[in-house]
Amino acid sequence: NEIYLQGLGGAVPPFTTDPDALEQSARDRLGPGPFWYVAGGAGSSATVRANREAFDRVRIVPRMLTNATERHLGVTVLGTELPAPVMLAPVGVQSILHPDGELATARAAAELGVPMVLSTASSHTIEEVAEASGDGPRWYQLYWPNDPDVCASLLDRARKAGYTALVVTLDTWTLAWRPHDLDQAYLPFLRGVGTAIPFSDPVFRAGLQKSPEEDLPMAILRWVQLFTGTDKSWDQLAFLREHWDGPIVLKGIQHADDARKAVEYGMDGVVVSNHGGRQVDGAVGSLDALPSIVEAVGEQVDVLFDSGIRTGADIVKALALGAKAVMVGRPFAYGLAHGGQVGVKHVLRSLLADFDLTLGLSGHRSPADLGPDALRFS
Template identity: 50%
Template structure:
């Protein structure tokens, strides 16, 4: 029995009680009801008028699936190969920082849940819990580390080396956040959790960062927060700087935040191992192109030389089908699992991921395909 059928049978036969709502819209609404306004909007809101955030989802609707009939889809294979490893599903947990604002265990609970489902977890530089603690929580699950490149390059190098030592299997360098975008709700609420000591766990346990402090963080947290505010982000980075990170690790390096095909070409030229097409869920540049719009052209210029992944707007199985059919090797999911975390901790994350994968599996079968590797643009029509 394939994944989606197994989940359906478990729910119907055992009358399993959902720990979180199944639909994304109800999931988000329940999280909004539970959380205080400031942390909820820190997760849910985006830059400016949130035009890009809305278009991330709306743009999926321009692509329609055209199912094929009378094809034996009894057995399905959702697995994909990435950097020499087999992923059971083309789904990863996107790097989301400051998860402690929605649940005390934060990234630890999410990493534990992801590992239990078999979904790789991408741990953020902006985690409240250190990358070592997150790695331990994820046990044998596949983990990648996302780097916000500090203006102090030795801190960036230290974090990359720590990640490799802790068992992370790839480095994701986020390019679109050399500074934070104009997020109206966060401004309105005067809410930046980093200034309260949340989301800086990787800094507080980093030997290079701590060497820059007059006193250890446990003695002077305010001083550590002040130092963090001075080194987070690096608007001076150029393509030539990528060689510095390459020199720090033997792990594959992916660039996250690529939307322009010329930047995709440069990623290959500068020896990067992968691309993540993303507009940061609409949180950085309001009015930017949606990720799914940018994906086909980027895949065309990359032409299979390196893997292309995608995030920003993935909410259901059909979204994953469309992204993979348009050339993505896999997708990253962010807000949905964070809402699951807010509502029910690791059990909530686990159920959100399980439901998403079951939806993917059933949609694949009902589209007349038996493997995600069979998906291509012939399955879709643009309206």
């Protein structure tokens, strides 16, 4: 309605939210380095494509005369009441895309009451982002450090700064073969933009003789040392439980047996995700992995979903297949690139409006109305 009314006055929205056009215009704006940091996938990008193809194989079957003119989008996930079953996925080093980085994202998310999941690899500290987020809901994503003291310290800081749930990403114990980033020797990633540098968090400063600004290579080595390559086990989840008194979900789950294990080891949920196709090339489309995981653990814990969500219809499909809520990655990152806080807000509001309309026009009044019978598979 707002867009329509403004259109009567001759005004058009600040930028497109058509998914493909949004990606293209972000490409024009950002230049190849930062653009490919966001858009790129692992290897041949087969998994990025598989994520979209999985959505294309599922079709919504609209129902008529169901009194869906008034809708209620709210859901409760991990004890947090959300205005809609949507949240912002953790996306690292957002200063590559806009100088305000995660601060802009946090402000936009808070304006709409949509949770932001802050990445361990944030360009701004846990506390700075919490301040920008204000009363907004916020969760913390953990890349599980090899040093238990650093791990305990990150969790302690996140809890004190008001992050309510912990998202533990398991699929990125080392970075995949990402040709686009490798071709550029990760330079856009390392440099960030403007004055904000990635890795400003104090955790990267510990043990450094100089500041990360002065000695970026050492800061990067510190990252590698802290976050890559050391085996962890299911038993070690007890450490996280000991140091985090809120809900914990495991992100990167694609197999029903891993979801069962998450429950067995006392986790509160899983995020069915393949990291937006950025880790295992040739992996199953994330939506294809969802039904068996919902069947395995959906009655016991919250099953969240990401990887490939671009439209309201995608959200309808994921929820109909049993996801409690979805996370969105690249689209909001492109919004950030287009205009900081305003850009993220525009993308998010558009996605929520699209979801609301698609939900209603397909005959459903709330997320709870959705089930597999709303879909047909080709």
